Amino acid sequence: MKIFQKVLQVPTGINLLGQGFLAAVFLLFSFTAVFSLAALKLDIEKANKVLFLSRRVMLVAVGLSAAALFLLTVAFLTDDFSTAVVGLYSSVALPFFYKLSAVWAGSAGSLLLWSVALFILFGLWLTNIQTDDLKFNAIALSIGSAVCLGFCSLLVFVEKPFACSPVTIDDGAGLNPLLQNFWNVIHPPLLFVGYSAFLIPFVIVSASILAGRTRLSEMSAQLRRWLLFGICFLSLGIVTGARWSYIELGWGGYWAWDPVENASLLPWLLAVAALHSLVGTHYAERFKLWTVVLAPLPFILCLVATFITRSGILASVHSFGPNVIFSALLIFIACCFLLWLICVIRAAGSFSISPSPPSLFSLDKSRILLWTNIILVLTAAVIGTATFWPVIGRLIAGSNSHFTLTRSFYDRVISVLGILLAFLVGLASRTDFRKRSSFVLQLLSCCAAGLICFGLVRSFTRIAPVAWLACGICAFSFVAVLTRLVLKLKNAGKIAGQIAHLGLLLLVVAVCFSSNEQTIQTLLAKHETISLGKYELTCDSFVHKSLDGITKAGPKIIVRKNNWQRELWPHNNLYPNGQSSAEVAVHSGIFEDIYLSFDGLTQDGRVQITAKLKPLMLWLWFAAILIITGSALAIPTGKKAKK
Amino acid sequence: MNGNYHISFFTFFTFYLSLLTFHFFSSAIFAAEPNVVSADTIKIKMLHIFIQADVNDVRFDNIWVFENRKRGEPWDVSIDLPDRAVLLSLDEPNETEFLADSLSLRKRIAADSIIDSVGFSFVLPNQDGLCRTSMKPGYQVSSVVVSVSGPASQLISNVLKLTSDVFMTSRDRLPRIYTAGNLAPEEKIKINLSRLPHRDCKLPQVLCAAGLALIVMAALFTIYCNKAETNKSCSNETTLK
Numbered sequence: 001m002k003i004f005q006k007v008l009q010v011p012t013g014i015n016l017l018g019q020g021f022l023a024a025v026f027l028l029f030s031f032t033a034v035f036s037l038a039a040l041k042l043d044i045e046k047a048n049k050v051l052f053l054s055r056r057v058m059l060v061a062v063g064l065s066a067a068a069l070f071l072l073t074v075a076f077l078t079d080d081f082s083t084a085v086v087g088l089y090s091s092v093a094l095p096f097f098y099k100l101s102a103v104w105a106g107s108a109g110s111l112l113l114w115s116v117a118l119f120i121l122f123g124l125w126l127t128n129i130q131t132d133d134l135k136f137n138a139i140a141l142s143i144g145s146a147v148c149l150g151f152c153s154l155l156v157f158v159e160k161p162f163a164c165s166p167v168t169i170d171d172g173a174g175l176n177p178l179l180q181n182f183w184n185v186i187h188p189p190l191l192f193v194g195y196s197a198f199l200i201p202f203v204i205v206s207a208s209i210l211a212g213r214t215r216l217s218e219m220s221a222q223l224r225r226w227l228l229f230g231i232c233f234l235s236l237g238i239v240t241g242a243r244w245s246y247i248e249l250g251w252g253g254y255w256a257w258d259p260v261e262n263a264s265l266l267p268w269l270l271a272v273a274a275l276h277s278l279v280g281t282h283y284a285e286r287f288k289l290w291t292v293v294l295a296p297l298p299f300i301l302c303l304v305a306t307f308i309t310r311s312g313i314l315a316s317v318h319s320f321g322p323n324v325i326f327s328a329l330l331i332f333i334a335c336c337f338l339l340w341l342i343c344v345i346r347a348a349g350s351f352s353i354s355p356s357p358p359s360l361f362s363l364d365k366s367r368i369l370l371w372t373n374i375i376l377v378l379t380a381a382v383i384g385t386a387t388f389w390p391v392i393g394r395l396i397a398g399s400n401s402h403f404t405l406t407r408s409f410y411d412r413v414i415s416v417l418g419i420l421l422a423f424l425v426g427l428a429s430r431t432d433f434r435k436r437s438s439f440v441l442q443l444l445s446c447c448a449a450g451l452i453c454f455g456l457v458r459s460f461t462r463i464a465p466v467a468w469l470a471c472g473i474c475a476f477s478f479v480a481v482l483t484r485l486v487l488k489l490k491n492a493g494k495i496a497g498q499i500a501h502l503g504l505l506l507l508v509v510a511v512c513f514s515s516n517e518q519t520i521q522t523l524l525a526k527h528e529t530i531s532l533g534k535y536e537l538t539c540d541s542f543v544h545k546s547l548d549g550i551t552k553a554g555p556k557i558i559v560r561k562n563n564w565q566r567e568l569w570p571h572n573n574l575y576p577n578g579q580s581s582a583e584v585a586v587h588s589g590i591f592e593d594i595y596l597s598f599d600g601l602t603q604d605g606r607v608q609i610t611a612k613l614k615p616l617m618l619w620l621w622f623a624a625i626l627i628i629t630g631s632a633l634a635i636p637t638g639k640k641a642k643k
Numbered sequence: 644m645n646g647n648y649h650i651s652f653f654t655f656f657t658f659y660l661s662l663l664t665f666h667f668f669s670s671a672i673f674a675a676e677p678n679v680v681s682a683d684t685i686k687i688k689m690l691h692i693f694i695q696a697d698v699n700d701v702r703f704d705n706i707w708v709f710e711n712r713k714r715g716e717p718w719d720v721s722i723d724l725p726d727r728a729v730l731l732s733l734d735e736p737n738e739t740e741f742l743a744d745s746l747s748l749r750k751r752i753a754a755d756s757i758i759d760s761v762g763f764s765f766v767l768p769n770q771d772g773l774c775r776t777s778m779k780p781g782y783q784v785s786s787v788v789v790s791v792s793g794p795a796s797q798l799i800s801n802v803l804k805l806t807s808d809v810f811m812t813s814r815d816r817l818p819r820i821y822t823a824g825n826l827a828p829e830e831k832i833k834i835n836l837s838r839l840p841h842r843d844c845k846l847p848q849v850l851c852a853a854g855l856a857l858i859v860m861a862a863l864f865t866i867y868c869n870k871a872e873t874n875k876s877c878s879n880e881t882t883l884k
Binding site: 019020022023026027030031034035037038041042043046050153156157 | 848858859866
């Protein structure tokens with residue numbers, strides 16, 4: 001028997017248990033999805049019983065899926081190389097922290113992590129749902145369970161995180177050096193929690209429309225909370241990913257407009273648009289349809305992001321490469337999209353839309369919100385089209401064609417749209433002032449701030465004209481938001497919103513500036529000095545260190561500016577398994593970062609380095625913190641805001 | 644049912660499935676051989692080969708990274724493709740010349756370049772086989788990375804070391820990566836792209852599919868029973884009246 005097991009790799013131990021758990025989860029979700037739908041055809045008494053049972057069954061499924069994730073984590077932590085993914089992404093010598101992150105380093109493990117996050121959040125929503133509407137409950141449970149079943153199918157039939165290793169190995173390949181980074185440990189879980197949260201708006205809107213409950217006010221508090229929750233965690237995920245990209249040389253800066261990066265931005269943009277539509281429902285009826293259209297889309301786009309990452313359809317440094325998940329995921333996305341389409345068509349018939357929409361060019365709050373939504377959706381559409389441009393090109397002109405949009409395209413288009421958004425933020429803050437004197441005073445102060453900032457930046461910096469404009473507009477809006485924040489706002493939800501808006505303004509400025517970095521690539525002999533902006537860089541020595549079997553080698557560079565001095569050590573890591581990675585050295589200042597990377601050593605002993613001055617990077621991270629803080633503070637304020 | 648019964652069932656089932664999928668295929672060939680014009684000044688710093696094999700064809704996506712040791716002069720590199728190779732694409736078609744008669748690629752690289760690369764893809768018919776190649780005299784390869792993908796293909800090599808790691812390059816990451824470093828001139832590389840037996844246990848999938856079908860039937864049966872019960876109670880009420 002043991003010989004058979006060894007030869008045929010029959011699952012044993014953790015693999016058997018893990019596969020069993022996932023199969024059980026699949027069956028339990030099948031039960032809830034099918035029976036909660038069947039409940040619609042039963043007597044009220046029986047239907048209630050079936051729904052009660054389905055809920056309990058679903059919670060058991062959630063528990064089992066969490067147990068499956070726990071098992072996989074145990075397999076990684078105990079170096080159980082009989083599980084294929086452990087052999088592929090971990091090794092005995094890998095530190096504990098990275099063994100943990102190796103769980104989601106591969107496609108199968110990360111899908112399991114996302115699925116478990118999705119199941120838990122859906123379970124959490126389901127236990128807190130406060131409605132006696134049997135039809136809504138049945139449809140919501142059925143849709144949610146069907147989506148969970150879809151994820152489970154991918155795990156059971158396609159990705160198989162508990163697949164046995166085809167060969168017996170004593171040690172695994174280890175984690176790719178680029179993934180051995182603190183930010184990678186937290187980036188995927190945060191991103192997946194964000195993605196998962198968008199399932200709830202998808203379920204709420206779909207179930208409401210299909211159940212014939214089109215009164216948005218009943219579900220707006222829940223929609224708002226879950227959209228904010230998703231935005232908050234997705235922002236955290238994006239920012240931690242950007243930070244990881246920034247300090248890992250291989251990824252090419254904090255944002256490279258890579259298809260996978262873009263794919264995570266699309267749901268964020270549409271979730272923000274959906275949130276603004278929801279706010280708009282207080283001012284105008286038409287936003288109800290906007291909300292129905294936009295609120296489920298972030299979840300579908302999260303699936304599209306997964307498709308881009310895992311299908312290999314678009315070349316990306318972040319993707320998992322060609323994968324068998326391609327067609328399964330495509331079918332899954334098509335089903336969700338179809339459901340969304342049906343809901344939109346049904347909703348379009350049920351909501352009363354005013355026959356003649358008022359002019360877009362007046363300046364009340366609802367028009368500004370409408371413009372905000374248009375720009376956000378337009379931005380998402382532009383990024384989405386540009387991301388899929390290589391695929392569109394291949395479809396039109398054949399498989400050998402190369403259609404790729406360069407970074408400059410994104411920079412130009414998105415900076416213009418970002419500036420427009422920044423302007424609208426300022427306008428929206430201004431419109432709260434009802435008294436004419438306050439209005440004139442504030443308008444004058446905002447315009448003065450904008451003009452001064454524009455003039456200063458134009459005079460004292462040598463950056464692109466679009467950045468002058470960005471600074472002027474952002475200063476205008478910054479004063480407007482700040483004035484409103486200090487003088488007018490008492491409501492915690494609105495204060496949180498304004499904090500996020502301040503973050504957006506800072507972000508626009510920082511992004512416009514950060515594209516104006518100075519770069520030099522040079523060879524330095526020992527004690528040789530070069531200049532970079534106002535800084536002087538001197539190669540002091542070449543340092544070798546060995547730590548936990550990792551050999552680190554690179555030049556020690558002294559950075560000087562007037563009396564200030566700092567020592568930086570960009571180096572290469574050589575790992576025991578022969579892999580290597582370049583580690584950059586960064587000094588962050590208030591106005592600029594000094595960013596050094598070690599490119600190699602010549603035969604005559606000179607070091608090749610790349611030195612960059614990256615402006616306003618600290619502002620960028622601070623802006624991200626403001627956006628995240630704003631959205632996090634707004635989550636618990638939903639009910640109060642409604643009152 | 645005790646534990647042994649489970650294991651026996653699993654073993655039997657997996658054995659059965661493995662028999663069905665248990666056949667080997669071998670495929671082809673390693674890669675094109677470089678022919679460096681001035682061997683003393685140029686070395687191949689990195690050689691990345693992405694192999695995608697199916698039953699009929701083997702596709703090779705190549706990136707050859709050349710290092711210029713003696714800067715200041717423009718330099719030429721040429722790479723010979725193996726016989727029966729069909730060139731699919733060139734990364735830089737304007738800078739790389741393809742000579743169809745001799746099946747070779749030529750590129751002139753600027754004098755000030757420290758390193759430069761030639762990227763190209765070609766396809767070969769899948770002949771049952773072993774691929775043997777050796778590094779030509781007069782040049783050396785610092786690092787070779789071979790990525791293999793395709794239906795259950797596994798590369799077995801004397802020289803290339805299995806790392807099976809997810810290696811990241813500007814192209815797609817592929818799951819099966821093999822590396823070798825500092826190949827000496829005339830070093831022999833033997834590669835056997837053989838297919839491993841399919842060892843996945845399909846029982847969970849079969850159980851899940853069967854379970855789903857059963858659940859759907861049970862739900863339909865429940866609805867049917869409920870309908871019948873409702874009809875019955877309605878007819879009873881009518882009779883009572």
